[in-house]
Amino acid sequence: MKKPILLVLVGVMCLSAVAYAQEGQMSEEAMMKKWMEVASPKAEHEMLAKSAGEWDYTMTFWMGPDAPPQSAKGTCSDKVINGGRVVESDMSGEMMGMPYEGHGHTGYDNFNKTFWATWTDNMTTGMMFMEGTSTDGGKTIVFNTTMDEPVMDVKDKPVRFVSKWLSDDEHVLESWDEVGTPHEFKAFEIKYTRKK
Amino acid sequence: MAEMTHEEMMQNWMKNATPGPEHERMSKECGEYIVTMNEGGTEMKGAVKLDMILGGRVQIQDFTMDYNGMPFQGHGMTGFDNFTKRYWFTWNDNMSTGLFTLYGTARDGGKQIVFEGKMDSPGMNMCDVPARHVYTYINDDEFKYEAWNFPDTPNEKKTMEMHYKRK
Secondary structure (H helix, E strand, O other), X not given: OOOOHHHHHHHHHOOOHHHHHHXXXXXXXXXXXXXXXXXXXXXXXXXXXXXXXXXXXEEEEOOOOOOOOEEEEEEEEEEEEOOOOEEEEEEEXXXXXXXXXXXXXXXXXXXXXXXXXXXXXXXXXXXXXXXXXXXXXXOEEEEEEEEEEHHHOEEEEEEEEEXXXXXXXXXXXXXXXXXXXXXXXXXXXXXXXXXX | OOOOOHHHHHHHHHHHHOOOHHHHHHHHHOEEEEEEEEXXXXXXXXXXXXXXXXXXXXXXXXXXXXXXXXXXEEEEEEEEEOOOOEEEEEEEEOOOOOOEEEEEEEEHHHOEEEEEEEEEEHHHOEEEEEEEEEEEEEEOOEEEEEEEXXXXXXXXXXXXXXXXXXX
């Protein structure tokens, strides 16, 4: 059977689908319908897309529960990619006297109904992937995840990130460390203000 | 947590943050490629651009393909984590709202990178389908990308093969 070309494309993103449809476990029509439903951007993507544009950020960070706050500044450029589905962020600034560059993505998975984010920067060779949920349609997203901390030779440390919209032109990202222990503390906070 | 000196922490940080031979290999691979995909006797061509970002630490992949006016766009990242000594890979595109991440190691003296992970398959309404994706390097200008689902099981199925050739 020659597959319709559209299914070939589906194969790129949804790898097991073609093989299964051929075996008749699910009709191609049912599969296409499901795929269209899951692949279309929704209200959550619109909420994420609000961040498109140029931002100034101020970061406040604490090296430990009792450590004094330090700060860093820079700019962030957010753009919407993949037809409105994903926000790509490029951060550029300075931290502890060194140039800082970061690159990340934020999306919403219609299938799992979870927000997801990736982050990587020039201070590591690793990549952080996290999934989060929101109870207010994406205005506040809570990501509970684990991360490695190579500096301390620690793997899979529980951490929490919270992303919050304060207004159309302000949003904030908070990070908590030592999550689930009596020593839980806020490790950093980044406040973004839209450039005028 | 064991007490660590400031020097030890700085060393750990440098070790993890400094690009190594794996990143150098990814840098050499950068450029523009024509991608050929064969499926059911139909040949399709796409274009891929590979670039390094973050000071040579991460390779990003921008994939575009057009078929009968239906534009396909994908964005991927590949890195090598010096701390876990694993390659990592992410992918998302305009035919899905999800993201998948895979982790891999080099085989055969670096001629292959084998990624393993789990992917959702919304079309089939299935979560966490085990997947294996393999890059095979043919020469400096050509490599092959293959994917299987349910690897090492009786249900193992090859789902994709793409050939990348430098422009």
